Amino acid sequence: MVEDGPVCCYRHPDRETGIRCTRCERPICPECMISASVGFQCPDCVRRGASAHTRQRTIAGGVVAQDPFLVTKLLIALNVAVYALELAVGRRIADDLGLGAVCQPKGLPGRQCAGVADGEWYRIITSAFVHDLPPNFTHILFNMLTLWWIGGPLERTLGRSRYLALYLVSALAGSAAVLLLDPGALTFGASGALYGLFGATAVFVKRLNYDMRPILILLAINIFFTFTWPHVSWQAHLGGLVGGTAVAIAMFYAPRERRNAVQWGTTVGVLVLSLVLSVIAVAQVTS
Template identity: 70%
Template sequence: MEQTLCCYRHPDRETGIRCTRCERPICPSCMVSASVGFQCPSCVSESNSSHHASQPRTVAGGRVGHGDPFLVTKILIGLNVAVWLLELAVGNKLLTDLGLYAYCDSPPYNNVCGGVANGEWYRVITSAFLHDRTNPAHIGFNMLSLWWIGAPLEQRIGRWHYSALYLVAALGGSAAVLLLAPDSLTIGASGAIFGLFGATAVYMRRLRYDMRPIMILLVLNIIFSFTWANVSWQAHLGGLVAGTLVAIGMLYAPQRRRVLVQWGTTAAVLVVSLALTAVAVAQVTS
């Protein structure tokens, strides 16, 4: 059973929220809104009174970036839209040249291989920036999801953590596709976006927020993945697992050796994703 928390300044008031700096439980009366969650009056006072206060940090321990807090998300959306517009101009060439698949013809066809099985490993990441040029809803829905889920998450965990999370989730999605459906041409940012869904759930759990909204949204998207035609549930599943694991390492890392644990976890998930991709290719080529 989960332990009931009481505000450290008002012991008679139960709460589920912690200060993002000192992690002490605080009630609504003590919650001071900050750029990354809520802080307690003591931490706010300490920050304001010190002329040499350290630079503000996110809940993941990263420095709060100057300027636009949603910069990486905007760049990712811009890249996806630019590639889609290029697809409109050149036709299906980008899909065949950069989309994700792996196959080998069996004898007597001389084992001719294509895609990742032909050494074109760049497809595991380039495919995450491609969308169906004949279906504007494909890129439209993905980019709206990226903005609604990604932008707040970028602000709360920081640019570098967010960028690494997105990349590894995309590669996790690609690994799952190659393991489970290697001969199907797969494109789209949804694998990485599902990783952001998982990371958001971890973030909300970490700060003891009400998780029902994000869990309902996640369940609906999972149902959508398995019931709609031409949707790669393999990419969604792989991205969700990879993004969730990376987020757990980032948000639950202990204060001591936090950086080592965070980036060690990220590197481990990355290595596993690439290793699974290698196993998938070996199966196709054997």
């Protein structure tokens, strides 16, 4: 097809040109020409190409970030910051932020309740950022090393928002299990959330048909220590593992055409279930 008359730049109609964008084939003047690997491209095509590049997706549909470990670094920094505050202030931080729901026996005059049973619901999440004070440095040390080794690769695989949702929901599921099974104990630590990451890692390995033996052996070792080491809340570990695994199954196995609905619907479902179970547990303590 032969065009009649002079050809002008699509962005500057008063400028004649003989150059066209190699992608959209619209005429462009020297001011609009942007060098490409082959020929020149117009500003609109270059913008669209850059936008498409930034929207690269992970296997779970998350956005590929420039720093794929940012959330993990921030979670570690937050845990360490709270621990530094504990070192400065003392045991009272664990007492104020740890998980527990207790009431004096029913019928006592001036009956008092403490913790979540006294309406301090923030403890179901703040307890996941508190750790044991010295001489038990191993509590925060092992948890932060695990968060880096297990959490970092998961963040890169899931994307930031899905990874953060997995972590927090796992922590809440762990708190719900504690309130249901051992409400009177003062518990704290990131282990509930970390067991959720263990479960998610197992789901991811299965999803890609990798060898399951290494992650299963690692999980078995951690479960062994859960039931053999003193002062370990197996309830939080179990709750976090179940909640994190459920969310991870939705993250990694959701059909592409309904991926967001399945992923976030399941995440919200586990979150709501954890909160409902927590409310039921606390109601039993205060009744």
